[in-house]
Amino acid sequence: MGEKKKKKVKSIRVDVDKCNGCRACEAVCSAFHAKPRYSSVNPARSRIRVIHDPLRDMYVPVYAGEYTKAECTGRDRYRIDGKEYDECGFCRASCPSREDFKEPDSGLPLKCDMCESDPPLEKPMCVQWCVNEALVYEEREEEVEEEAGEKAEELELGLESLKDRFGMGKVLDALARMEKKGK
């Protein structure tokens, strides 16, 4: 077991009843993560997706979660107030079975990073832009195990998804080209 240390846990509470489907959260998330920052707005690149139920005029904001290499063998099916939702409709995973939470050009997985930036934001962008207060930012401190290797794991996941999509040979070729260009 590793050392215990204090960690700031960030969370966003979603109040579905207050969401009116304006999709400002999707737009600003994509703009904040554009390279260079704010150079484009494309909700397909957003790390939050607002799922719409036209029958009940209900909108459910869903945050992008982890990349999964293979489809899971189970399926989520939600029935809320008698309305059946699409299979996996509220799942947060970036998974091979669907296009959600993938960068449209490269296919790389998208994951909500709570708008990590330097200097840090007071509140994530989607929360700042949600005028209906459907998204509420909260922070708390928790004692957790030391996270040695967490960044390395993130890097490995990114590389693994590239390898799955393009094959190891192409990934290595691209890295070699980048090194040559001195990127």
Ligand code: SF4
């Ligand atoms: S900005 Fe707020 S109200 Fe608008 S779609 Fe997003 S969560 Fe809903």
Ligand code: SF4
């Ligand atoms: S917290 Fe930031 S990264 Fe996450 S969905 Fe909101 S705007 Fe996007």
